[in-house]
Amino acid sequence: MSAPPGTNKARVGAPGLDDVLAGGLTRKRLYLLEGHPGTGKTTLALQFLLEGAAAGEKCLYITLSESDEELREGALSHGWTLPPEIEVFELVPPETLLDSAQQQSLLYSSDLELGETIRLMFEAIERAKPSRVVLDSLSEIRLLAQSSLRYRRQILALKHYFSRHGATVLLLDDLTSEAQDKTVHSVAHGVLRLEGMMPLYGAERRRLRVVKYRGQAFRGGYHDFTIADGGVRVFPRLVAAEHHSGFARTQSSCGIAEIDALLGGGVEQGTSTLILGPAGTGKSLLTLRFITAAIERGERAAMFVFDEEIGVLITRAKGLGIDLEALQAGGQLILETVDAAELSPGEFAHRVRHCAEEFGAHTVVIDSLNGYQAAMPEEQFLILHLHELLTYLNRQGASTFLTVAQHGLVGDMQAPVDVTYLADTVVLLRYFEAQGRVRRAISVIKKRMGLHEDTIREYRISRTGFQVGEPLVAFQGVLRGVPEYDPAGGSLGPVLLEDNAG
Numbered sequence: 001m002s003a004p005p006g007t008n009k010a011r012v013g014a015p016g017l018d019d020v021l022a023g024g025l026t027r028k029r030l031y032l033l034e035g036h037p038g039t040g041k042t043t044l045a046l047q048f049l050l051e052g053a054a055a056g057e058k059c060l061y062i063t064l065s066e067s068d069e070e071l072r073e074g075a076l077s078h079g080w081t082l083p084p085e086i087e088v089f090e091l092v093p094p095e096t097l098l099d100s101a102q103q104q105s106l107l108y109s110s111d112l113e114l115g116e117t118i119r120l121m122f123e124a125i126e127r128a129k130p131s132r133v134v135l136d137s138l139s140e141i142r143l144l145a146q147s148s149l150r151y152r153r154q155i156l157a158l159k160h161y162f163s164r165h166g167a168t169v170l171l172l173d174d175l176t177s178e179a180q181d182k183t184v185h186s187v188a189h190g191v192l193r194l195e196g197m198m199p200l201y202g203a204e205r206r207r208l209r210v211v212k213y214r215g216q217a218f219r220g221g222y223h224d225f226t227i228a229d230g231g232v233r234v235f236p237r238l239v240a241a242e243h244h245s246g247f248a249r250t251q252s253s254c255g256i257a258e259i260d261a262l263l264g265g266g267v268e269q270g271t272s273t274l275i276l277g278p279a280g281t282g283k284s285l286l287t288l289r290f291i292t293a294a295i296e297r298g299e300r301a302a303m304f305v306f307d308e309e310i311g312v313l314i315t316r317a318k319g320l321g322i323d324l325e326a327l328q329a330g331g332q333l334i335l336e337t338v339d340a341a342e343l344s345p346g347e348f349a350h351r352v353r354h355c356a357e358e359f360g361a362h363t364v365v366i367d368s369l370n371g372y373q374a375a376m377p378e379e380q381f382l383i384l385h386l387h388e389l390l391t392y393l394n395r396q397g398a399s400t401f402l403t404v405a406q407h408g409l410v411g412d413m414q415a416p417v418d419v420t421y422l423a424d425t426v427v428l429l430r431y432f433e434a435q436g437r438v439r440r441a442i443s444v445i446k447k448r449m450g451l452h453e454d455t456i457r458e459y460r461i462s463r464t465g466f467q468v469g470e471p472l473v474a475f476q477g478v479l480r481g482v483p484e485y486d487p488a489g490g491s492l493g494p495v496l497l498e499d500n501a502g
Helices: 041-054 068-076 109-128 138-145 148-165 183-187 257-262 283-296 310-319 324-329 345-359 369-374 379-395
Strands: 030-034 059-063 086-090 132-136 168-173 190-197 205-213 222-228 231-235 272-278 300-305 333-337 361-367 399-406 425-434 437-447 457-462 465-471
Touching: 030 041, 030 148, 030 183, 041 059, 041 068, 041 086, 041 132, 041 168, 041 231, 059 068, 059 109, 068 086, 086 109, 109 138, 109 148, 138 148, 138 168, 148 183, 222 345, 231 345, 257 437, 257 457, 257 465, 272 283, 272 379, 283 300, 283 310, 283 324, 283 361, 283 399, 283 425, 283 465, 300 345, 310 324, 310 333, 324 333, 333 345, 345 361, 345 379, 369 379, 369 399, 379 399
Parallel strands: 030 168, 030 190, 059 086, 059 132, 132 168, 272 399, 272 425, 300 333, 300 361, 361 399
Antiparallel strands: 190 205, 205 222, 222 231, 425 437, 437 457, 457 465
16 A cells, blocks of 8 residues: 555555555654564564664654663664664663662652653653654553553653654553553554464464554554564555456466367466365376476466475476476576465465566466465465455466365365365366276366366376376266276277376
């Protein structure tokens, strides 16, 4: 999303977050950044100040919880050195308030500490005259205020003070005391919440949500983000309706005449194809056939592998005469291994977008949805996420191929997730038994764009790739795995009976 014309926004500096905020934060307003310890508040606050310093703005970091040394060490861990434009004001209680000889009982010590804390804070602001301010953290002020009424009045006083000085303010709250207190929510111009989730297995997942942003449209919902070298990186939730490009919906061949015949001439550009089948039926190899055909046409392709070690795939492809490493080196193919235990769905969607928009891939393979499902907390979220991703790729004119490994080998098999209704084309691969041998069959059971062949063909995988025979007309029940032979129905296809590939 972009900021409305003429709007003066303060960019946050975290990649992706300004897109979520429609350009950044409206200047001269007060914002709340909340989240439990470890969710990345301090890192994001430093990025906010660094972005301002890069633009020549004076910035002030007021810390009540971390020392100046800790902040600078944290910045160094991301490769940052705080420039002179960023002043760190470490606010500690005066020594007289900590000296037992100076304590008295007529007034509560918290009354004195709160007043002195605010006074020191105002003095630092008057001295620095900053354009951007970070106050870390509100939990300390909440504890000093003691009551909700006094806390609210103090926040309102801070808001009016900062407004008069024309500063854009980020208040940090670690939610360690009275997490249900929504005082600042009603006072702040905007509220941004950071969350950390720990799955039963794998790395921690982080996400953020814009809870509130007055007078400004923003990208709602949850957005995945990561904290790595370089700070916070946000992956805005993909909205397919925002992306559309014009293209000619032409048919593309895979280079195998029999499969093109099954598909009614080929696969249309801007459609998705689902390849279903049990383990070992050649789903990945079939997608490689579509990739090589696309590259031979002068196009670029991308393949995301969830389940297989990339070296094994490269070796298997070489056995079929496909040199994936050479295609990568030539800039025609992006081949990535995806670790579902480490990568969030939002980050994966960001990688796919990069391939489509920056790399210009017109053929995208996701192998397989079984691994993709492992990255999602629940199946219904996978369906929604996948729907947006496929719609986006279709609108970019890319041909998308997805594989799903079904449970079982023959007979009644089930897929771990049913996405057949999302795909424009569904290709079914099956094992079947015939004449004491395990054979393979391929059929197209669905195609939205035009007609397709409704036959079942036998195929085999040899050193020269896929070999597909004539329609199997002498068998009934091939898709069940144990067909019945009917000699009167026709022949099996002598070419495929001679399987010497090993």
